Amino acid sequence: MLLALDLFYLHKIIKMKKLLYITTTTIAILFIGCSSNEGQINPITDGYDRKSMLVNIADNIIIPSYNNLDNKILDLKTSTDIFSQNITTDNLYDLRDKWLKAYTAWQRVEMFNIGKSEEIFYIRKMNTYPTDVPRIEANIESNSYDLVNQSNNYDAQGFPALDYMLYGLNGDSMLVLDKYTSNNGYKYMSYLADLVLNIQQNTNLIKEYWNSNRDAFVNSDGNTATSSLNLLTNDFIYYYEKGLRANKIGIPAGRFSSSILPNKVEAYFRKDVSKKLALEAINACHNFFIGKAFSSDQTGESLRTYINYIDKNNTLSNNIISKLETAREKIETLNNNFVEQIETNNMEMLYTYDAVQEVVIELKTEMLFSLNISVDYIDADGD
Amino acid sequence: MAKQLVDALKNGTHDLNQLQNMWTTGTGFADGLDNPGKVLRSKTSASPTASATVQVQLDDMLVNFSDEVYANWNTDAVAGTGGEYSTGNSGRIIHINSKGMEIDQCFAKSLIGALCLDQTVNKYCEASYQAGLNNVDRDPAEDNNATEMEHKWDEGFGYVYGHFGPENINGDLSADALLGKYLNKSGFETEKEAVFEAFKLGRAAISHSEPDAILRDAQSVIIKAEFSKVIAAKAVAYLEESADLLETEGGFSADYFHALSEGWGFILSLQYTDWYSNSDINAMLAELEAGDGFWSRTATELDEMAASIKSVTGI
Numbered sequence: 290m291l292l293a294l295d296l297f298y299l300h301k302i303i304k305m306k307k308l309l310y311i312t313t314t315t316i317a318i319l320f321i322g323c324s325s326n327e328g329q330i331n332p333i334t335d336g337y338d339r340k341s342m343l344v345n346i347a348d349n350i351i352i353p354s355y356n357n358l359d360n361k362i363l364d365l366k367t368s369t370d371i372f373s374q375n376i377t378t379d380n381l382y383d384l385r386d387k388w389l390k391a392y393t394a395w396q397r398v399e400m401f402n403i404g405k406s407e408e409i410f411y412i413r414k415m416n417t418y419p420t421d422v423p424r425i426e427a428n429i430e431s432n433s434y435d436l437v438n439q440s441n442n443y444d445a446q447g448f449p450a451l452d453y454m455l456y457g458l459n460g461d462s463m464l465v466l467d468k469y470t471s472n473n474g475y476k477y478m479s480y481l482a483d484l485v486l487n488i489q490q491n492t493n494l495i496k497e498y499w500n501s502n503r504d505a506f507v508n509s510d511g512n513t514a515t516s517s518l519n520l521l522t523n524d525f526i527y528y529y530e531k532g533l534r535a536n537k538i539g540i541p542a543g544r545f546s547s548s549i550l551p552n553k554v555e556a557y558f559r560k561d562v563s564k565k566l567a568l569e570a571i572n573a574c575h576n577f578f579i580g581k582a583f584s585s586d587q588t589g590e591s592l593r594t595y596i597n598y599i600d601k602n603n604t605l606s607n608n609i610i611s612k613l614e615t616a617r618e619k620i621e622t623l624n625n626n627f628v629e630q631i632e633t634n635n636m637e638m639l640y641t642y643d644a645v646q647e648v649v650i651e652l653k654t655e656m657l658f659s660l661n662i663s664v665d666y667i668d669a670d671g672d
Numbered sequence: 673m674a675k676q677l678v679d680a681l682k683n684g685t686h687d688l689n690q691l692q693n694m695w696t697t698g699t700g701f702a703d704g705l706d707n708p709g710k711v712l713r714s715k716t717s718a719s720p721t722a723s724a725t726v727q728v729q730l731d732d733m734l735v736n737f738s739d740e741v742y743a744n745w746n747t748d749a750v751a752g753t754g755g756e757y758s759t760g761n762s763g764r765i766i767h768i769n770s771k772g773m774e775i776d777q778c779f780a781k782s783l784i785g786a787l788c789l790d791q792t793v794n795k796y797c798e799a800s801y802q803a804g805l806n807n808v809d810r811d812p813a814e815d816n817n818a819t820e821m822e823h824k825w826d827e828g829f830g831y832v833y834g835h836f837g838p839e840n841i842n843g844d845l846s847a848d849a850l851l852g853k854y855l856n857k858s859g860f861e862t863e864k865e866a867v868f869e870a871f872k873l874g875r876a877a878i879s880h881s882e883p884d885a886i887l888r889d890a891q892s893v894i895i896k897a898e899f900s901k902v903i904a905a906k907a908v909a910y911l912e913e914s915a916d917l918l919e920t921e922g923g924f925s926a927d928y929f930h931a932l933s934e935g936w937g938f939i940l941s942l943q944y945t946d947w948y949s950n951s952d953i954n955a956m957l958a959e960l961e962a963g964d965g966f967w968s969r970t971a972t973e974l975d976e977m978a979a980s981i982k983s984v985t986g987i
Binding site for chain 1: 713723725800
């Protein structure tokens with residue numbers, strides 16, 4: 290066996306280009322009938338009450354968070370209506386305020402992508418950035434576009450598109466109002482209203498989904514690729530890796546490219562709330578991990594309690610919480626304005642990235658292994 | 673590819689744009705080596721546990737080279753000003769920056785850890801990465817009929833035993849400029865043997881009719897441990913050699929700057945072992961660069977740093 294391996298590797302060293310394999314009979318034996326149990330889930334009944342965790346997450350976190358978002362969107366809608374009736378600076382400022390409150394509320398729910406959310410590409414429609422400015426302008430000009438079924442419009446709607454409509458028009462947030470009062474203003478107002486309407490309608494669909502599917506969700510308490518906990522955990526890790534780590538920090542800081550990409554920060558046109566949104570996001574991740582209720586300080590069954598149950602100690606979960614805290618503190622040290630941070634001292638963004646990344650390792654390797662849950666996505670690095 | 677970039681730094685043949693092209697786009701190489709699919713920078717310090725800041729450190733090194741070394745290629749270097757330097761008994765001629773750092777050496781030795789070691793032991797052969805790979809499907813038209821798991825293990829192998837870049841058709845370790853070269857040097861026979869055996873055994877564990885992940889992962893641990901020893905040993909050796917040169921030559925020789933530059937790179941590489949974090953290493957590098965950098969170091973300082981590494985790593 291080992292002699293064959295020696296020959297095998299000796300030939301490999303000699304023909305390094307394509308790593309050609311010598312097909313001798315001996316070597317061939319190595320390749321016949323390979324099978325692997327890796328990647329299969331062995332359903333283990335570990336005795337943990339998964340349903341209790343699902344109930345806590347659904348009733349105390351997911352549903353209240355969507356309700357909160359829905360309320361903030363309602364305020365946003367009202368403010369948009371007022372602005373459309375009366376195009377004034379004050380009304381624009383109020384609209385901007387409502388946008389930020391809704392965007393902040395959004396940070397609590399982006400980690401969930403269950404059922405209807407996945408089906409209608411809810412997250413893509415709500416928060417794809419950078420927003421596609423030429424596309425938005427083309428939509429406005431033509432007044433003929435489909436924000437529901439046309440995937441090319443995912444990056445021409447949602448909160449990032451609103452960011453442009455409220456801060457980016459005319460290339461200057463001080464000149465935005467002029468766009469709405471100009472001859473073409475009614476076109477811009479129409480698109481603005483349409484964006485808000487879609488945000489509201491999409492969110493309504495998610496709310497309805499949870500109203501009717503909450504029971505099915507909490508009752509799906511097994512450990513298969515389609516069980517609630519597996520979907521929930523995978524969504525959470527994917528969000529942490531992609532939505533938080535890559536989108537908010539890594540991509541703009543140039544981690545996945547050969548240069549910095551400051552135009553890819555969240556809330557690019559408003560500019561000075563990127564940090565606020567990132568903090569809200571990591572707080573949401575922390576709260577989800579410890580099972581803290583949306584509207585109180587009470588914690589319940591969660592990934593943390595599940596890990597502690599399996600491990601019979603708190604080492605891993607404390608490690609995760611500690612690293613989340615370190616990452617949060619790092620984010621705190623950054624400039625409110627990530628564009629400025631990246632352009633004046635990007636190393637701090639990269640050190641922040643490192644701190645955020647450390648949690649990924651714990652979640653993806655240690656935690657998933659401990660809970661015997663498989664990853665269901667390929668990778669969540671840059672786009 | 674890495675070799676060509678390092679040679680460009682050593683010989684002063686390319687300006688900053690050209691260097692950056694080689695580093696970031698995989699183009700600008702001579703002799704048809706261009707390959708936009710193989711970008712050095714994107715593979716450097718790129719594993720899940722590697723710091724995102726090292727790529728930028730190396731970016732900055734190229735800029736520093738251009739500003740302080742390339743711009744002063746033919747003038748004499750002194751403390752605080754880069755240029756050419758050849759003082760000392762050996763007659764070696766080198767080019768250093770304002771802190772006495774020979775950039776091609778710093779860069780090349782940094783890649784040993786940040787590129788070769790990191791990609792091999794922290795990515796391709798690493799347990800959790802391997803665990804996520806398919807070891808069932810084969811396509812004769814892809815990767816020579818290897819499974820994904822086999823192929824990735826082989827990529828790790830390739831970072832050591834092959835040039836990073838186009839074919840090294842002789843497979844000669846001695847022609848490699850990076851990790852393989854050091855593995856092949858005298859004094860590392862044990863490690864060289866252990867690593868090769870571990871690669872083979874790990875590969876067999878993957879390809880066997882009953883694949884053995886535990887055995888594979890055990891080999892992965894061995895590979896990392898053995899390579900880590902090589903890197904730690906070289907870091908210590910270059911620090912001690914530099915200290916000796918200060919004492920024997922009674923001043924700053926070209927050999928001293930050369931040796932300490934190599935040591936700098938091996939120290940940077942230590943962050944990819946399990947002994948040191950990115951911030952640990954940056955603290956050590958900052959000590960070496962304090963004041964006028966290598967012009968300001970004493971034999972005592974260097975020996976103490978070497979002793980500290982020996983103590984931490986058990987070398």
